[in-house]
Amino acid sequence: MSNQTKPIPLQPAVFFDRDGVLNVDTGYTHRVEDCQLIPGAAAAVRMANDAGYKTLVVTNQGGIALGYYTQDMMLTFHDHLTALIYAETGGVIDDLRFCPHHPNAADPALKHCDCRKPSPKMILDLAAEHHIDLAASIMIGDRDTDVEAGEAAGCRGVLFTGGRLDLALKPHIL
Numbered sequence: 001m002s003n004q005t006k007p008i009p010l011q012p013a014v015f016f017d018r019d020g021v022l023n024v025d026t027g028y029t030h031r032v033e034d035c036q037l038i039p040g041a042a043a044a045v046r047m048a049n050d051a052g053y054k055t056l057v058v059t060n061q062g063g064i065a066l067g068y069y070t071q072d073m074m075l076t077f078h079d080h081l082t083a084l085i086y087a088e089t090g091g092v093i094d095d096l097r098f099c100p101h102h103p104n105a106a107d108p109a110l111k112h113c114d115c116r117k118p119s120p121k122m123i124l125d126l127a128a129e130h131h132i133d134l135a136a137s138i139m140i141g142d143r144d145t146d147v148e149a150g151e152a153a154g155c156r157g158v159l160f161t162g163g164r165l166d167l168a169l170k171p172h173i174l
């Protein structure tokens with residue numbers, strides 16, 4: 001008998017860094033009232049949606065380990081950010097992974113990890129969960145560590161150097 005199980009088709013993704021890419025980076029940004037979209041961020045998410053890419057956020061949130069804010073506050077910020085994006089363009093963020101650790105954390109349990117970018121682990125974990133074709137995917141971030149993480153995962157790493165995010169992303173979307 002033939003095996004009836006069909007493989008789940010792989011889909012490309014855009015992996016977005018958060019601070020400095022989707023929202024203005026004010027330094028450990030975590031207060032909802034400080035949440036300001038980068039120009040073109042909502043349009044970029046919508047463009048990725050429309051082009052058939054999953055939209056996945058991978059963000060280092062070492063402020064949690066440093067005690068600047070809690071995981072719940074970070075998630076509340078994320079909910080607000082996704083609501084702003086949706087309100088502006090109807091763009092949808094499909095999922096989020098964050099690294100709550102930091103090398104300078106006082107708590108040894110929060111000091112060391114294998115997920116903080118430039119590690120590709122958050123990207124690889126999301127890719128496995130969402131059946132992502134990494135070779136057809138993009139990681140866009142405003143730091144070299146974002147590009148390194150993307151390339152280590154087998155994606156195209158794109159450095160966002162400012163301006164409109166949708167214009168920066170557009171040349172890389174098929």
Ligand SMILES: [Mg+2]
Binds near residue numbers: 017019020021143
């Ligand atoms: Mg950033």
